[in-house]
Amino acid sequence: MVKxxxxxxxxxxxxxxxxxxxxxxxxxxxxFYGEMGAGKxxxxxxxxxLLGSNDEVSSPTFSIVNDYKVRNESIYHFDxxxxxxxxxxxxxxFEDYLYTSNWVLIEWPxxxxxxxxxxxxxxxxxxxxxxxxxxKLSQKPNINPVKLQKAAKF
Ligand SMILES: Nc1ncnc2c1ncn2[C@@H]1O[C@H](COP(=O)(O)OP(=O)(O)OP(=O)(O)O)[C@@H](O)[C@H]1O
Ligand SMILES: [Mg+2]
Numbered sequence: 001m002v003k004x005x006x007x008x009x010x011x012x013x014x015x016x017x018x019x020x021x022x023x024x025x026x027x028x029x030x031x032f033y034g035e036m037g038a039g040k041x042x043x044x045x046x047x048x049x050l051l052g053s054n055d056e057v058s059s060p061t062f063s064i065v066n067d068y069k070v071r072n073e074s075i076y077h078f079d080x081x082x083x084x085x086x087x088x089x090x091x092x093x094f095e096d097y098l099y100t101s102n103w104v105l106i107e108w109p110x111x112x113x114x115x116x117x118x119x120x121x122x123x124x125x126x127x128x129x130x131x132x133x134x135x136k137l138s139q140k141p142n143i144n145p146v147k148l149q150k151a152a153k154f
Contacts, residue, residue, distance in 0.1 A: 004121070005137040008128055011042070017135065018046035026139050027121040029098070031109040034125035039133050040107045041079075043125065048075055051103065059107075064092060075103040080111040089115055 005024040009017045021043070032040040045057040048068050053075060055068040060079045068075040076097045083089050089112035098104060098117055109116050124136045 001122070001138045002141055003136065003138050006135070008132055008134045010132050011039075014042060014046045015050065018043060018050050021047065021123070021135075021137055022050060024137055025121050027119050028102070029104040029117060029120040030106070031116060031120050031122050032105065032107045032125070033110065033122065035127070038125040038127060040123075040125060043123070043135075044077055044105050044107070047105065048077070051075060065097065070103075073102050074100075075105065078104070078106040080106065080108040083108070083111045086112045086115050088112075 004026065005020060007017065007020065032044070034040050041057070041059045048055070048057050048070075051070050053068045053070040057068065057077065058066065060066040060077055061081055064078060064080070064083070066077045068077065078094075078097075080089065089095075094112065094115060098115075106116075118140055120140060122136075122138050122140070124138075126134050128134050
């Protein structure tokens with residue numbers, strides 16, 4: 001794993017943290033790890049806003065995926081919490097969303113781990129205490145350099 005960014009933050013800093021994340025990412029597909037209430041959706045809300053979408057971000061726990069519009073692109077926001085395995089993800093067409101040029105932000109990727117592409121970035125959020133969190137942004141070591149160049153535009 002190649003570390004791109006590591007920081008601690010409080011909720012008041014969320015937009016600055018989201019901007020830091022956008023400044024350091026190398027992929028438009030980002031997997032969000034962290035226990036319930038860690039702050040995955042909260043960070044995604046801020047990222048979607050900073051990417052320029054006015055759409056309201058809500059937790060797609062029941063719908064599995066939300067599609068926010070930004071200019072001529074989509075931001076696909078997945079919450080795989082209610083998915084039990086890879087087969088369930090394949091059944092709703094998960095893979096059709098992955099290999100496009102759109103943004104893909106995935107909460108609970110571990111519920112369909114083997115379907116996650118290699119050229120992703122990974123965000124791990126954990127509780128430091130009640131009112132602060134730690135965040136680590138990293139990239140898989142075998143990421144394809146051509147894909148990196150594509151992401152570098154953003
Ligand atoms: N840095 C922070 N410091 C303190 N509180 C935070 C921080 N980031 C997020 N929170 C709070 O923690 C809660 C996180 O909720 P959120 O829905 O974002 O979690 P989640 O990781 O998406 O959980 P789930 O797995 O259930 O989807 C929110 O109440 C939010 O205000
Ligand atoms: Mg969430």
